[in-house]
Amino acid sequence: MEGHRERKKVRTRRALLEAAVRLFSEQGYEQTTIAEIAAAADVAPRTFFAYFSSKEDVLFLQAEDRGQAMLDVIAGRQPGEPLGALLSRMFDGLVRGLADDDELDFALSPLRARLMFAEPALRARGLTLMMQEQPRVAAALCEVYPELDPVSAGAAVGSFMGALSVAGLVAQQQGGSNEDVLAAGRRGIEIAINGLSSLGGS
Amino acid sequence: MEGHRERKKVRTRRALLEAAVRLFSEQGYEQTTIAEIAAAADVAPRTFFAYFSSKEDVLFLQAEDRGQAMLDVIAGRQPGEPLGALLSRMFDGLVRGLADDDELDFALSPLRARLMFAEPALRARGLTLMMQEQPRVAAALCEVYPELDPVSAGAAVGSFMGALSVAGLVAQQQGGSNEDVLAAGRRGIEIAINGLSSLGGS
DNA sequence: TGCTTTTATGCACAGGTTGCAATTTCGCAA
């Protein structure tokens, strides 16, 4: 399975990936054209689409993997494990998965994360991917928590993901470091678990 | 202020709006081109962009208004009103605002809502708009709840919106009526307020 | 009627994306 052909394909893919991320970082996402990426990777523009289905797709490689990882965590619910604990574990799994996310040698992940927050088009794509997974995650929850109806499960997943995202987003917009953003995410989860009434209830 | 000119502008705008929504409903969003919309409204394709800044924009007319409405509700917090109650009022305001949302004679809102859930591109746009508002809403919350830090406020807003959205989405995907979706949204809010630990905690 | 400000339109173009066909490259077997 490792002939000259396969190796060349991998090399070309990586060249496109590297070129894209580098150019995106240097001159911005919108300002970078597919023609430039292809030129930097020394292939024809048309060939780009043989490797990636769209410009955005370069930055959202293992999206399905992460969705599957979430489902796996849910399926592995410990007997008697409360919902909140399970979702916290899911969050940890997500973070770990993102860290391991190294199709490239150099660290693509931080660049991708920064771009994702900075570029509206990419943020939109990320949101969409996230939202698409949520009903599936909710359905998985229903299976391991038989007492949960689908709407409640959806609400739980939405509350969890929403709290996590916006808390992280606020922290990021306040100029927080990656650790700050992560901590904010955890704090968001806590709030989702304990309920909004545990906050400024006065 | 109501010369022939103004009236014609309104008429053209409405024609474009009607044509767009009708064509979107009949043949789908992606399958409808701006050229078709313009032809149906009997104007040149270029003119479409004099009335709407993009194809998506046709369906997201008063997005800023709704964001502002949320901020208004928050600013009008009753003394001692708990966070959950305030957010519930915000939801009611949103629903009422959507119902009053009748730039056109015929009911655009239901069609728009259905399209928004059905078409990925539109769902993405809706999510993005919603997400963009959330930090602002969180900041407004911070002002009327001085004991709230920004990250917690963000978590609260995210949890609220997320629960509301996904509960509604699940209900909609299960073939629920508009009322079902609304009820699911309310249930989602309740869950966000009481916390996930109030669910399948066993 | 003639002048001015909008409004509508046409034209050209950039960029993303797809389909198709031709061509190159590679793997493999004779």
Add this chain to the structure above:
DNA sequence: TTGCGAAATTGCAACCTGTGCATAAAAGCA
């Protein structure tokens, strides 16, 4: 080594969204 077939690469044409620019058409006003 040669030649065949599959796979990869590429070029080309086309479509669609969106923008800038210049011009024509229309409407208000003097």
